[in-house]
Amino acid sequence: MRFRLELWRQADPGADGRYEVVEADGIDAEASFLEMLDHVNERRIASGEDAIAFDSDCREGICGSCSLVIDGMPHGPRRVTSCQTFMRDFEDGQTIRVEPWRSNAFPVIRDLVTDRSAFDRIIEAGGYVSVTTGPQPNPNAMPISPETQEQALDAAICIGCGACVAACPNGAAMLFTGAKVTHLNVLPQGQPERRWRTLAMVEQMDEEGFGGCTNHGECSLACPQGISLDVIGMLNREYRAALRGKPVAGTPGMTAQ
Amino acid sequence: MTLDARIPDGPIEQKWSAWLDAHALVGPRNRAAHTVIVVGTGLAGASAAASLAAQGFRVKSFCFQDTARRAHSIAAQGGINASKDFANEGDSVRRLFVDTIKGGDFRAREANVWRLAELSENIVDQAVAQGVPFNREYGGALATRSFGGVLVQRTFYSRGQTGQQLLLGAYSALQQQVAQGMAQVYSRHELLDVVLVDGEARGIVARDLVTGELERHAADAVVLASGGYCNVYYLSTNAKGSNVTATWRAHRRGALMANPSFTQIHPTCIPQSGEYQSKLTLMSESLRNDGRVWVPRDPDEQRPPNAIPEAERLYFLEERYPAYGNLVPRDVASRAAKAVCDERLGVGATGRGVYLDFRDAIAERGRATIEGRYGNLFEMYQRIADEDPYEVPMRIYPAPHYAMGGLWVDYELQTTIPGLFAIGEANFSDHGANRLGASAMMQCLADGYFIVPHTVTHHLTKQRAPVDESHPAFDATVRDVQERIDRLLAVGGTTAPQVFHRELGNVMLDKCGMSRTEAGLCEAITRIAEIRAAFWSDLRIDGDAGHLNQSLEYAGRVADFIELADLMCLDALRRAESAGCHFREEHQTEDGEPLRDDERFATVTAWEHSGEGAVPVAHDEALEFSSVALATRSYK
Numbered sequence: 054m055r056f057r058l059e060l061w062r063q064a065d066p067g068a069d070g071r072y073e074v075v076e077a078d079g080i081d082a083e084a085s086f087l088e089m090l091d092h093v094n095e096r097r098i099a100s101g102e103d104a105i106a107f108d109s110d111c112r113e114g115i116c117g118s119c120s121l122v123i124d125g126m127p128h129g130p131r132r133v134t135s136c137q138t139f140m141r142d143f144e145d146g147q148t149i150r151v152e153p154w155r156s157n158a159f160p161v162i163r164d165l166v167t168d169r170s171a172f173d174r175i176i177e178a179g180g181y182v183s184v185t186t187g188p189q190p191n192p193n194a195m196p197i198s199p200e201t202q203e204q205a206l207d208a209a210i211c212i213g214c215g216a217c218v219a220a221c222p223n224g225a226a227m228l229f230t231g232a233k234v235t236h237l238n239v240l241p242q243g244q245p246e247r248r249w250r251t252l253a254m255v256e257q258m259d260e261e262g263f264g265g266c267t268n269h270g271e272c273s274l275a276c277p278q279g280i281s282l283d284v285i286g287m288l289n290r291e292y293r294a295a296l297r298g299k300p301v302a303g304t305p306g307m308t309a310q
Numbered sequence: 311m312t313l314d315a316r317i318p319d320g321p322i323e324q325k326w327s328a329w330l331d332a333h334a335l336v337g338p339r340n341r342a343a344h345t346v347i348v349v350g351t352g353l354a355g356a357s358a359a360a361s362l363a364a365q366g367f368r369v370k371s372f373c374f375q376d377t378a379r380r381a382h383s384i385a386a387q388g389g390i391n392a393s394k395d396f397a398n399e400g401d402s403v404r405r406l407f408v409d410t411i412k413g414g415d416f417r418a419r420e421a422n423v424w425r426l427a428e429l430s431e432n433i434v435d436q437a438v439a440q441g442v443p444f445n446r447e448y449g450g451a452l453a454t455r456s457f458g459g460v461l462v463q464r465t466f467y468s469r470g471q472t473g474q475q476l477l478l479g480a481y482s483a484l485q486q487q488v489a490q491g492m493a494q495v496y497s498r499h500e501l502l503d504v505v506l507v508d509g510e511a512r513g514i515v516a517r518d519l520v521t522g523e524l525e526r527h528a529a530d531a532v533v534l535a536s537g538g539y540c541n542v543y544y545l546s547t548n549a550k551g552s553n554v555t556a557t558w559r560a561h562r563r564g565a566l567m568a569n570p571s572f573t574q575i576h577p578t579c580i581p582q583s584g585e586y587q588s589k590l591t592l593m594s595e596s597l598r599n600d601g602r603v604w605v606p607r608d609p610d611e612q613r614p615p616n617a618i619p620e621a622e623r624l625y626f627l628e629e630r631y632p633a634y635g636n637l638v639p640r641d642v643a644s645r646a647a648k649a650v651c652d653e654r655l656g657v658g659a660t661g662r663g664v665y666l667d668f669r670d671a672i673a674e675r676g677r678a679t680i681e682g683r684y685g686n687l688f689e690m691y692q693r694i695a696d697e698d699p700y701e702v703p704m705r706i707y708p709a710p711h712y713a714m715g716g717l718w719v720d721y722e723l724q725t726t727i728p729g730l731f732a733i734g735e736a737n738f739s740d741h742g743a744n745r746l747g748a749s750a751m752m753q754c755l756a757d758g759y760f761i762v763p764h765t766v767t768h769h770l771t772k773q774r775a776p777v778d779e780s781h782p783a784f785d786a787t788v789r790d791v792q793e794r795i796d797r798l799l800a801v802g803g804t805t806a807p808q809v810f811h812r813e814l815g816n817v818m819l820d821k822c823g824m825s826r827t828e829a830g831l832c833e834a835i836t837r838i839a840e841i842r843a844a845f846w847s848d849l850r851i852d853g854d855a856g857h858l859n860q861s862l863e864y865a866g867r868v869a870d871f872i873e874l875a876d877l878m879c880l881d882a883l884r885r886a887e888s889a890g891c892h893f894r895e896e897h898q899t900e901d902g903e904p905l906r907d908d909e910r911f912a913t914v915t916a917w918e919h920s921g922e923g924a925v926p927v928a929h930d931e932a933l934e935f936s937s938v939a940l941a942t943r944s945y946k
Contacts, residue, residue: 065857083583083696091808092586094861098806103852104861108376110549112589115474116380137693162520163858170497173377177489181482182441185364186357186759192438193396196450205443206468209475213379242441 054080054140057148058093060105063161066168070161072150075105082141086129087112087119089140107165112136114277117212120219121165122152127216127275134214134277154219158226158262169215171261172229178257179250180233182242195241208235210278217272217280223264228272230258231284234291248295255292313566313916313931316720317421322937323403326425329721333764334771341366342492344770347514347529349501349556351378353386353473353751354734355535356480357758363487365763367770370527371484371493372516374500374551374863379481382537382549383754386473387594389455389465390751392430397454401462403427409460410749411938413639414714414742415890415904416912417569420937421721426740426749429756434466436759440479444468465748470594470686476751480758499525500863501556502791504532504563504730505783511730512777513784515791519863522856524788526779531729531766534560535758538713538735540573542871542878543823544815545582546710547592553867554874557717557736565725566916566929568718568738570874571882574745574891575824576711577643580694580704581663590709591694593687595747598636598643600671600680601704603627605664609654615665615703626650626664633946641744641824641891641904644708648824649902651707658705667703708824712750714741714891715881718916718931722765723757726916729769733757738914743890795855798865803848807865810845814838814868814875822879827895831883835876842872877917877926884928887911908940 055078063070077093084092087109094104110118114134123129129138143149151165159167209232217228234251237243243250266285273282318325318332336344344367348359351373359371373381395401406427411418434452438444444466445453454463468475487493498519505513505528513528536556540546561567578593604623611618626646628635638646647664650656657663672680677700681688688699695705717725717732719739724731734754741749777783821834845868851861888897888904889911897905914931 081584081586084586085588088586088588091588095806095808098850098852098861099804101804101850104806106858106860110375110380110551111382111385112550113385113591115385115471116375116382116549118375118380133693139694139696141696166858169376173379173485173495173497176379176482177485181486182439183486184439185483186361186436186763188432189435189439192435192444193451195438197443197446198450199446199448202443202446205441206475209443209468209478210471212384212474213377236443237441240441240443242439 054082054145056080056089056143056146059148059150060164061152062105062164064163066160066162080140082139084140085112085136086121086123086138086140087136105165106163109136115212117214120154120167120169120214120216122154122219124150127154127219128277132274132277132279137277154215156215156218156224156263158224159215159218169213171263172213172215172226174261175226175230175254175257176233179246179253180237182237183246197241201239205236205240208232208280208284211280212278214277216275216277218263220271220275221264222269222271223267225266225272226258226261226263227266227285227288228276228280230254231288232280235284235287238287238291247291248298251288251291251295255288311918311929313718313929314720315419315931316722318721322421322424325421326428330764333768336767336770338366342368344368345370345529346531346533346766347372347527348533348535349514350381350535350537350734350736351375351481351484351495352381352383352535352537352734353477353480353754354736354758355381355533356477356484357755358533358535358733358762359493360480360483360487361759361763362766363484363490363492365767366492369487369493370496370529372496372499372501372514374519375497377497378484378495379478381477382552383477383751384474385549386751387470387592388596389467389472389748390433390476390755391464391748392434392466392752393427393464394431394434396452397463399462401464405462406430406464408938410740410746411742412941412943413746414744415906415943416742416908416935416940417572417889417914417933418740418742419914419933420935423740424937425761426753426756429760430752432760433752433755436755437476437479440483442468442475442479460746473751476755480755501536502559502866503787504560504727505787506563506727507777507781507783510728510774512781513779515784515787520858522859524791526784526788528777528779528781528784530770530774531731533731533733533762533766534717534736535734536736538716539871539874540710540713542814542875543710543819544812545587545590547576547579547590550589553870555867555870557732558870558874560717560725560727560730562919563727564919565727565730565732566718566918567715567877568914568916569715569881570878570917571822571885571892572714572743572890573710574640574712574714575644575708577640577647577708578666578706579709580691581658581707582660591690592709592711593691593704593706595640597666597684597687600675600683601636601666601668602670603636603647603664603666605650605655605657607655615657615667616669624650624655631946639744641893644824645893647708663705663707665703666706668699669703672700710819710823712745714738714743714745718914722768723762724765724769731762731766733762743892794866795862798849798862798869799851799855801846801849803850805848805850807849807851807861807868810841810849811868811871814841814872817841818875818878822875822882825893825895826882828883831879834879838872838876838879845869845872880926881915881917884915885911906942912940
């Protein structure tokens with residue numbers, strides 16, 4: 054197959070970017086979108102040109118590294134990660150525009166590579182249960198119904214790719230934050246820090262420059278894990294409840310001593 | 311050099327508690343004066359970094375990914391073993407120990423494996439306390455299932471994404487320590503060398519992959535948790551970025567590399583479809599519970615699989631292993647699939663594939679039952695292969711998956727370089743010549759949560775002179791690293807690094823993969839030398855070292871893979887026996903089963919680097935089996 058690619062090129066975070074038109078031919082229909090780019094890069098290197106930078110790692114849809122906006126849609130047309138998008142999903146000879154995630158909170162590092170460390174800082178703000186390594190209670194002493202476990206896991210499967218932010222007209226990170234808050238706040242382990250966690254993570258989300266949610270729902274449609282908008286509803290309810298309640302004083306941290 | 315594993319005296323059941331009782335401690339107020347570097351943020355690295363920081367040590371954690379949460383442990387599917395006996399089947403530490411030793415075909419160290427089995431019970435408790443949503447029974451208790459041919463249900467799981475959930479638990483524990491100011495995560499950083507002062511590991515040189523800057527980081531101990539090296543085969547189930555560079559650089563500085571030829575080729579993966587494929591995708595081994603593996607009997611068969619009558623199908627696993635049938639262990643299933651493809655009976659465009667057929671299971675148990683058991687796997691297959699496995703048989707082929715070999719470590723998980731520890735898949739430790747299902751995550755988390763925090767503490771109690779980044783050893787190491795980068799950039803040829811990597815992978819899969827011969831290994835060594843020469847004369851890297859340069863990163867990793875490949879072939883050549891995944895065709899029984907040589911090779915072979923171009927030196931650690939009797943595996 055043959056494609057005409059309009060690729061975003063940008064040398065570094067401060068530089069101006071532009072689209073470069075690149076012809077990709079001799080592409081196997083069974084190749085993934087990233088393998089198509091590998092092929093383009095291999096030829097570009099051999100012919101003395103520079104390679105196009107893009108993030109990827111596991112290439113099986115679970116690590117969350119790959120992050121291409123393909124023809125205006127985060128990860129492309131199929132609601133799977135970029136690495137699980139195959140060239141057979143496109144027309145031979147088609148023009149395809151490839152861009153990095155677009156969000157103030159995800160600055161471009163080079164070409165199609167963005168800095169998503171804002172997500173780490175949201176988790177750092179409260180996306181955990183404050184427990185350190187050491188003897189723990191018998192897990193069966195705290196029964197958890199399969200329904201609760203399923204609800205937690207349906208949110209915990211988030212791969213942190215950032216497609217939700219890239220899809221949102223406001224650049225909001227509510228689906229990501231809501232997924233982590235839902236995961237921990239529905240489980241008994243998450244109860245002691247429930248209010249504090251919600252407030253801290255929402256505050257960090259705002260500090261990172263993510264936009265506000267206006268219920269477009271694009272985030273959930275773009276999510277390769279199919280995370281439901283319910284987590285945003287949950288986040289809103291948790292946040293209201295946390296504001297009304299008396300916030301837990303001090304930091305939640307514990308040390309081993 | 312004599313290899314001393316420093317295994318504590320006493321009965322095997324008491325070795326670890328005896329070690330814990332005797333090891334030296336650092337007082338709470340003195341801990342923040344010590345810095346520990348942890349390289350890699352998978353299950354082993356993240357759990358070690360979080361635990362050491364929680365103890366009060368300063369931790370610097372490094373990963374090449376853009377965030378710690380993306381390390382390849384995230385892709386582990388099936389589950390994690392623990393000998394908790396929640397299913398009331400009489401499971402015990404001893405049973406898990408025996409299963410692991412036997413599964414590894416008697417090439418693992420007894421004392422380490424016992425400790426692993428013992429600690430398995432704590433791991434699940436730790437993960438649950440962090441909020442890891444393991445599957446639950448209706449009463450709310452933890453659910454377990456059976457895995458990979460054992461006779462008990464000791465595997466705990468979160469759907470088919472246990473690795474993701476366990477890693478997110480360890481990652482969140484690490485982020486908590488970042489918030490506490492005890493740990494710092496350096497993402498998009500790659501270790502390029504280990505810094506030795508007076509023979510001890512005292513820091514690393516890492517490249518900031520965004521700016522290209524070479525950074526110096528001093529420490530009192532360095533823990534390598536950088537994973538396995540199956541990407542030496544180019545196509546594997548590993549992540550695209552998984553590499554051997556951290557362990558190989560340590561090896562070149564003096565850490566011995568143990569059993570490098572012990573690599574596991576997993577039987578149930580989606581076959582390669584074309585030349586430009588960049589990775590192979592694993593399908594859970596549980597599919598072999600209901601799928602029947604076969605190929606057409608006629609090598610010139612042209613009909614679609616469903617049109618081939620029963621009598622013209624060769625169910626090669628069922629015919630050859632009537633007792634275990636399609637459920638033989640990984641190494642046996644992989645070799646059998648390769649054998650039929652070598653006889654030109656393979657299916658698919660490349661001829662390297664066999665059918666995994668659910669027709670009979672669907673007819674017998676109904677489509678709904680099969681969908682309930684494997685629905686997500688069938689979907690994944692359909693997405694990648696573009697065929698409906700409910701209608702036509704899946705095509706599968708073995709793929710490189712896991713490295714049992716790695717840096718040699720003693721009982722304290724310390725390499726032959728004092729102060730340099732190796733944990734998780736990066737060390738050779740507990741799996742012998744073949745790893746059992748659901749035990750990789752168990753080992754990573756046992757090492758990271760419960761072993762290395764104590765053994766590193768013990769190491770830190772020894773008096774040593776303070777070292778900072780201005781020490782001349784850092785100057786010299788940075789110079790070495792810079793020279794190597796310059797050398798890579800200076801080749802100035804016309805070929806991209808992946809071309810050499812692909813060639814290397816083809817040679818390794820063919821000659822040092824599922825089946826090995828003396829002649830083949832010798833040929834591979836010659837071919838590797840040719841690839842190495844071509845690499846250093848025709849490589850082209852675009853751009854320079856002063857920015858994010860993925861070609862430069864990749865080229866450095868390929869250069870290390872080429873050197874590792876040579877050592878793997880030497881190791882496979884020296885081990886003139888068949889054991890687990892290491893199958894030497896010269897050493898097999900009359901009916902084609904692996905033949906061990908316990909007289910000569912009940913050993914760990916640890917290789918010492920002896921300089922550029924020089925032949926590495928092999929050292930043997932004898933393995934003693936006193937708690938379990940040496941026996942031959944049989945699956946007939």
